[in-house]
Amino acid sequence: MSNEKQSWGTRVGLILAMAGNAVGLGNFLRFPVQAVNNGGGTFIIPYLVCFFLMGIPLLWIEWSTGRFGGRHGNHCTPFILDNMGKKRLWKYIGVFGIFTNIAVAAYYTYIESWTLSYVFHSLKQSFSGLNQFEVAQLFGSYVDINTNTMGIPFEPVVLYIFCLAINVWILSKGLEGGVEKVAKIGMPLLIIFGVFLAIRGLTLGSSGAPADCTDCNAFLGLDFLWKPDFSNLWDAKVWLAAAGQIFFTLSVGMGTIHCYAAYMKPKQDIALNAMAAGWMNSFVEIVLGASIVIPIAVGYLGLDWVKENASFSMAFQTMPYLFGKWGPALATAAGFMWFGLLFFAGITSSLAMGTPWMGFMQDEFGYSIKKAAVTFGIITLIMGLPTVLFYAQGVFDQYDYWAGTVVLVIFALAESILFGWIFGIDKGWDEINRGADITLPKIYKPILKYVTPSMLLIIFVGSLVLPKDNDWKKAFQEEWIFDESNSIIGQINNSDIKHNRDWFSTVYESPTDGIVTQIIPGEDGILPVIVIGETPANLLDSPNQLDKIPTKQQIELRNTDDIIAVKAGQIIQAGLPIANGWHVNPIFYRGFSRFMLLALFVYLSILVHIAHKKRKLRP
Amino acid sequence: MSQSALITMILTQTFVTAVTGYFFYKVLNTPNKEED
DSSP states (O other): OOSOOOOOSOHHHHHHHHHHHHOOHHHHHHHHHHHHHTTBGGGHHHHHHHIIIIIHHHHHHHHHHHHHHHHTTOOSHHHHHHHHHOSHHHHHHTTHHHHHHHHHHHHHHHHHHHHHHHHHHHHHTTTTTOOHHHHHHHHHHHHOTTOOSSSOTTHHHHHHHHHHHHHHHHHHTHIIIIIHHHHHHHHHHHHHHHHHHHHHHHTOTTTTOOTTOTTOOHHHHHHHHHOBOGGGTTOHHHHHHHHHHHHHHTTTTSSHHHHHHHTSOTTOOOHHHHHHHHHHHHHIIIIIGGGTHHHHHHHHHOHHHHHHHOSTTHHHHTHHHHHGGGOHHHHHHHHHHHHHHHHHHHHHHHHHHHHHHHHHHHHHHOOOHHHHHHHHHHHHHHHHHHHHHTTTTTHHHHHHHIIIIIHHHHHHHHHHHIIIIITTHHHHHHHHHTTOSSOOOTTHHHIIIIIHHHHHHHHHHHHHSOBGGGOHHHHHHSOOOBOTTTSHHHHHTTTTOOSOOSSEEEEEEOSSOEEEEEEEOOBTTBOOEEEEEOOOSSOOSSGGGGGGSOEEEEEEOSOTTOEEOOOTTOEEOTTOEEEEEEEEOHHHHHHHHHHHHHHHHHHHHHHHHHHHHHHHHOO | OOHHHHHHHHHHHHHHHHHHHHHHHHHHHSOOOOOO
């Protein structure tokens, strides 16, 4: 065990660090999009119900489990759960509490580096004079390894490593000297920046409204976001979306809360602290998160545009363009604040992701704080580089799906069962109440034991067999067709990929039916493109008619020297070879991502096994 | 902005702000416990 004892400096510092762990980019981007897609103002009803029945209990479970572990000298989930469960299996389930953090930090730090780069671009006024399409394109250029936006070769890689180095440097200063200080500075700044942007957004007026919606303003955006639509209140889709939002916004099921709580004093309150941190997260999400992106976007781009395009990517591809309408000085300040806010939201979360690995290596292998921080950086870099280098090929999305979504639910379900049923709800309840500064309602005892695990089980089963288009009504009443892209079963089988299913191939199969309307040959640095149009109902009289056929899909081939095997005017079926050449198909990158994640889990399990053997030899 | 949206927004945001403020007030005004 390391001789360097870590602890929190102040109670407020601990709460801000915990809140910072929970507050992430999702508070500003995921919540408003979920709300507009799930009943607007009505969404808040299932949101709050899920917060009370699942969010708060999970916070108490994780805080108390962590403090219990810390009291026994364990600062990381494998041996905390082992101590509670008394069965060998639990320490390997606890591996998820380190695994998830490294895997998520690997790509989350990449998003952080985007925010850092965009702070720089805002100050440099790179977005000045660009139209909406050009601003969106700048993001595409940024994530493309072969181009750069700041004159730095391999810019995304360099900035990613720089961002990771900042995290490592802060982590090497320890909890009190590093993490807590950043939280104390970052969280108030985040709120100040958020309040400024929200006020500016709400006072836009209609001066920048688009031509097709002259009365559009921020308040129309708020109306869109908050207008209650009770017609779908009892739709399973809405409740699952609310449960998912609560789950992901609180950063539960990761192992970070356990680790932070493990450094608390044995009798320090957790009941009130968990409430303060949890509600602060909801405040940032409901009050600030709901008042920035959607209202400003509706004010300038109109309701129809937002309905069609509301998504995470708006943060980088749309907001700088909208800020540009505020004049050069204000646009610079707003860009700095918006991306600065996202940076603080990101870094306070990624720092939390470093601590479980550090706690584990300090406890079990006697690492110093500095050595533990540096090794976290190295392992995260190894895991993260593929997400940067192969971003366009989907490695990032695979990490996010498996490590950042599915595993969280599995781990939270396991820990809630352990807490309520194996450790025992009576012992668990006493643990939560130990040193509590508030009196907890007794109703929470059965909620912790029955309701929370049941809700998590429903979320897990729901994502396992998610129906197509998230249409639960149709699935229950008619036919149950899995969502091929988003259900766990669909993902395992790669059901959404119908063609080009070999990892490597020498032919490229058309992913769609239609008629070839245009072939654009490749040149130096420009990939060949085959344009496919809708299959015409009748035979074409002349080749000129091809121009009038609406485009169905543009297929960009993988290599400039690919030999195209179809001609303009040819009708093709999906699966037909349309080009020859050596191809690495997207399915390879999926397999590669999953291999990386599995390798990380196996590596961590081996470390836990070695640590377990070492413990047995201790006197 | 419609009346129903305005009421929903004000009620929700006031509730969340008040609860957050209450818990922070409790945190700041509760003395630290002495450890054994």
